[in-house]
Amino acid sequence: MLLSRLAVVSQEVAATSARTRKTALLAELFRDAEAADVPIVIPYLAGRLPQGRIGVGWKTLGTPVPPAAEPTLTVREVDARLTELGAVSGPGSQAERARLVGALMGAATEPEQRFLLALLSGELRQGALDALAAEGLAQATGAPPADVRRAVMLAGSLQTVAERLLADGPQALAEFRLTVGRPVWPMLAQSAPSVAEAVDRLGSCVVEEKLDGIRVQVHRDGDTVRVHTRTLDDITDRLPEITRAARELAGDRFILDGEVLALDGDGRPRPFQETAGRVSSRVDVTTAAEAVPVSPVFFDVLAVDGRDLLDLPFADRHAELARLVPEPMRVRRLLVPDPADEAARAAAERFGADTLARGHEGVVLKSLDAPYSAGRRGASWLKVKPVHTLDLVVLAAEWGSGRRTGKLSNLHLGALRPDGSFAMLGKTFKGLTDVMLAWQTERLRELAVGPAGSPGESGPVVTVRPELVVEIAYDGLQRSTRYPAGVALRFARVVRYREDKTPDQADTVETVLAAHPGVAP
Numbered sequence: 001m002l003l004s005r006l007a008v009v010s011q012e013v014a015a016t017s018a019r020t021r022k023t024a025l026l027a028e029l030f031r032d033a034e035a036a037d038v039p040i041v042i043p044y045l046a047g048r049l050p051q052g053r054i055g056v057g058w059k060t061l062g063t064p065v066p067p068a069a070e071p072t073l074t075v076r077e078v079d080a081r082l083t084e085l086g087a088v089s090g091p092g093s094q095a096e097r098a099r100l101v102g103a104l105m106g107a108a109t110e111p112e113q114r115f116l117l118a119l120l121s122g123e124l125r126q127g128a129l130d131a132l133a134a135e136g137l138a139q140a141t142g143a144p145p146a147d148v149r150r151a152v153m154l155a156g157s158l159q160t161v162a163e164r165l166l167a168d169g170p171q172a173l174a175e176f177r178l179t180v181g182r183p184v185w186p187m188l189a190q191s192a193p194s195v196a197e198a199v200d201r202l203g204s205c206v207v208e209e210k211l212d213g214i215r216v217q218v219h220r221d222g223d224t225v226r227v228h229t230r231t232l233d234d235i236t237d238r239l240p241e242i243t244r245a246a247r248e249l250a251g252d253r254f255i256l257d258g259e260v261l262a263l264d265g266d267g268r269p270r271p272f273q274e275t276a277g278r279v280s281s282r283v284d285v286t287t288a289a290e291a292v293p294v295s296p297v298f299f300d301v302l303a304v305d306g307r308d309l310l311d312l313p314f315a316d317r318h319a320e321l322a323r324l325v326p327e328p329m330r331v332r333r334l335l336v337p338d339p340a341d342e343a344a345r346a347a348a349e350r351f352g353a354d355t356l357a358r359g360h361e362g363v364v365l366k367s368l369d370a371p372y373s374a375g376r377r378g379a380s381w382l383k384v385k386p387v388h389t390l391d392l393v394v395l396a397a398e399w400g401s402g403r404r405t406g407k408l409s410n411l412h413l414g415a416l417r418p419d420g421s422f423a424m425l426g427k428t429f430k431g432l433t434d435v436m437l438a439w440q441t442e443r444l445r446e447l448a449v450g451p452a453g454s455p456g457e458s459g460p461v462v463t464v465r466p467e468l469v470v471e472i473a474y475d476g477l478q479r480s481t482r483y484p485a486g487v488a489l490r491f492a493r494v495v496r497y498r499e500d501k502t503p504d505q506a507d508t509v510e511t512v513l514a515a516h517p518g519v520a521p
Helices: 003-015 019-032 035-045 075-086 093-106 110-121 130-141 145-155 158-168 170-175 195-202 240-247 272-277 285-291 314-324 342-357 434-447 509-514
Strands: 188-191 205-210 214-221 224-229 253-262 294-304 333-336 362-367 377-384 388-399 408-416 422-428 461-463 469-474 476-479 487-490 493-497
Touching: 003 019, 003 035, 003 075, 003 110, 019 035, 019 130, 035 075, 035 130, 035 158, 075 093, 093 110, 130 145, 130 158, 145 158, 145 170, 158 170, 195 205, 195 342, 195 362, 195 377, 205 342, 214 240, 214 294, 224 240, 240 285, 240 294, 253 272, 253 314, 272 476, 294 314, 333 342, 342 362, 388 422, 388 434, 408 434, 408 469, 408 509, 434 493, 469 487
Parallel strands: 188 377, 422 487
Antiparallel strands: 205 333, 205 362, 214 224, 214 253, 253 294, 362 377, 388 408, 388 461, 388 469, 408 422, 469 493, 476 487
16 A cells, blocks of 8 residues: 555545544555554554654754655555664664665655654644544454454454455454453543532442552463553563462453552552553563562452353453452452432542542442453443643644644643743643634744744744643643653643633642642652
8 A cells, every 4th residue: 555545545544533434544545554564553543653663853853854756655654664773773863863864764765754753743633543444344344343353352452353354354353352362452441520420420330549649450371470551561471479469369261351550558559650660671570570560450350260241231341350369458349239329429529538548549440340441441340530731831833743833832831930931731632622722822932032944944943932831631640750840740730721810829839739748759
């Protein structure tokens, strides 16, 4: 497949907000693709490189190259060139990367250059995510969408399923089964504003603690134990205590879903960054395990003793979990059998408040009748957690790409220091509507320090005078060596601009740190 075909579809997908149109565009693309193209096309559509990071930054990408007159690049040729780029290291590597990037861009037409620039810079945000791609595959091949989604969940890889589906047709989907040792995409929860509303939506349900740890899927087959993250990365060697805990359980063949987290001496969660540090490849495992031991807490079971439990109601799966896992290793929970029972509803509210008081993130309410919908953010699991907001000052913004080409998008956010300067706490492009994008682009260009330019003229970042206040919602803080205050916002998104506030009325660094005493450096 020519890269030009993919670039056109990417632009068209970015330009439409209609899910049905996006799906139709992807289906048409997949009909034209060869099976061998799919492991490249799907990550590219989602703005990912199959190679991961390849050491190319804006400094390398910022040199304009005359485009090719006609499209000749194929997606497989581009993939091979990027693999070559990623392998460059040692003395002279920067110059060699620049040469390879220049050669690639020189072989690309102008639309292909725009696509590659967005892909390599991490700015390709067009809404062509895996769920849409799965629907597009189903439409392209005539396979039932539910069967495609299930196969993707069981395979743990959309690319693997797509390649087999395009090569052999819908009958290939039957080959994908739940297998101990092969991770599957975890079931996710939607959000609800309150415990009461979640109970109203679910009916008979259970309220469980929402732990601020690392989601893990633990597979045991005899003495072999593997531990995977929610992104299916294998982190077994980094969490030896989880392997030991799994081997102590009564069963010898199972798949468990849960979290690992670090606890202090009082049983309260330590800062998330400490737990996250345990899975870093840059730390010594033995030293890290002694300094920050982690504990597993399980809340679901997908398979046990050779039985696939995915389609069982949650109540039945939990009965199997309770048989397999002792109570200290299971998540705390409260049953709400009758949503009309006011006493039970009040107890659920108290459970949520107590969970927050114990230092956890919130609660998750789960329907007792729900199967395990792996890989989906289903309506039968609802998470409820407090939302923090801050009034911060925009320090800079980055030029967008794809649907946001020509717009100042990614905001650099700062909190007020005692001396009147600002400490950057993070970035976000989330929550911005088209109207907000247009308004902030015009306003920030007025506030630009020097010419605002465009990505091709003055680089991707436009520094602005710190005069614009924006209300930001975020889920919490984490420690960070990247930012001057030693902390960074987690999952920040724009709520609204506060033109009624001046920068000296923004939240201070001290206010931010005081609201999260366990995270302060």
